[in-house]
Amino acid sequence: MDLDAARKLWEPAPGWLNTASYGLPPRPALDDLHTALTQWRHGSTDWQPWDDTVTRSRAAFATLIGAPADDITLSSTASQIFSQIATALPPGSRVLVPDIEFTSNVYPWAMAAHVDTAAPDRLAEAITPHTSAVAFSLVQSATGHKAPLADIIEAARAHDTLVIADASQACGWLPVTTDGLDALACAAYKWLMCPRGAAFGYLSPRLRARMRPTAANWYSGTSMYGMPLTHRPGARAFDLSPAWFSYVAAAPTLELLNQLDLADIHAHNLALANRFRAGAGLPPGDSAIVSLDTDALGTGAETGRHLERAGVRAAVRAGKLRVSFHLYTSESDVDLALQALT
Ligand SMILES: Cc1ncc(COP(=O)(O)O)c(C=O)c1O
Incomplete structure (x- = not known):
């Protein structure tokens, strides 16, 4: 289009x-949301049609960043996705972040590891053999500074450091792919123009193998009642149960973006x-x-x-x-x- x-x-x-x-x-998102709110008001539908928009949103976000839908997890906030990723860090880990990083991509690491900081444009050279993970925004929230991505990925590879990107200020205007990344999280209420309450994460298979789904729930599992606990395959094992109305408006918006x-x-x-x-x-x-x-x-x-x-x-x-x-x-x-x- x-x-x-x-x-x-x-x-x-x-x-x-x-x-x-x-x-x-965009207008189509508001139209769909108005319809859903009217359905909610009158109880005129099951929740299944709302849930279908969750599936559509996951697929559309996967298309946007060129990843398999199986590698995409859904959440309500970027920080919650980072908190889940932090379960992959063994005790004694060190995470390097830019010194002006938005705290949604700092505090989850501080709860699980030692946090080192460096100026945003000196991040690559600050990676050492002791850096377990480097976590940074592709575009800085406060300044708009773009991360020196190629340099960071090259330095991280040399030390087997996990590369974790926050794409909240990038996806929607800057081409973003998962090349060289172990994980990416994106709050969708900014440049993706979705309601607050929809957030997406890319989790590579190698990273997922180290993570624990500590927020397990009926949506990330395969059953609604009782034991045993069984996780869904792929990145879905790390889903939060979705805030439906956010996805009702997210799906048409992301699909529209993919047409542009x-x-x-x-x-x-x-x-x-x-x-x-x-x-x-x-x-x-x-x-x-x-x-x-x-x-x-x-x-x-x-x-x-x-x-x-x-x-x-x-x-x-x-x-x-x-x-x-x-x-x-x-x-x-x-x-x-x-x-x-x-
Ligand atoms: C870079 C960045 N990440 C994340 C967020 C939002 O984080 P959360 O989804 O955890 O509220 C913001 C909000 O300003 C942001 O600028």
Whole structure:
């Protein structure tokens, strides 16, 4: 499907520059969700049709990252997926993370291992023979910095270090594959534009063999009542029982994304990000997230409030203004923000 035609399915109010916080849904997703809510209100259906959207979502996410659906686990949050992965770490393990990493990809490791930190662009050289796993965002939440993926994978291979990626700020605008990764987790409520409550994980077979399904439940098992405990095959053994309504809207959204050319979305988002950067006096960048030092205008929080009064919804992270641009963002949104800043 052509991106210009697809963009008509979104109805953002002017000035939404905060997809890094949460993404907006396309109309077909809202229509399906309204239908499901009406069914719920009247009790006019079994839950099975809602559950079918879980299967569709798993398949669509697998297609998006080019992995077998068997290797995809479903959860409600990225951090819960990381907590499950942490069961693969033996006592005494060391996990290396960027020093500005979002805590959903830090705290689960801190509960299970010793955490080492390094600057995001020095991660590869900080991997040592003692590093059990390196866990990092493909795109940093606070700054939009893109991980030096090839270098990290090469260094990790040299030391048999597990490579674990957080794709929450990447999937949906940046081409993402599982090449060289042992695991990936993605909260789907940002660039994948799904409701909060849907999260996806890729778990490689070699990693799964070391993990324990400590959140076992009726959905990850094969039976609804009593013993014995039997796990479903593949990554499904690590599923949480799904938040149905999140997947009712996730399935059509992910299927729509798969009909689009990701290269078009990538080009659209970067063009807008670079329009903003040029207007704000920054050199061109390679990320759909832009972090701007606004000290000349006041603190980040003051600038955020000023933008809000001008009708721009952005975020403040690490004391800086953070703006983010997705397929439904337009040049007029960018210009609104630039006007407010000048
Ligand atoms: C990089 C990253 N990972 C994960 C999350 C969300 O984590 P969770 O799904 O555990 O709430 C965010 C939210 O901002 C994020 O920026």
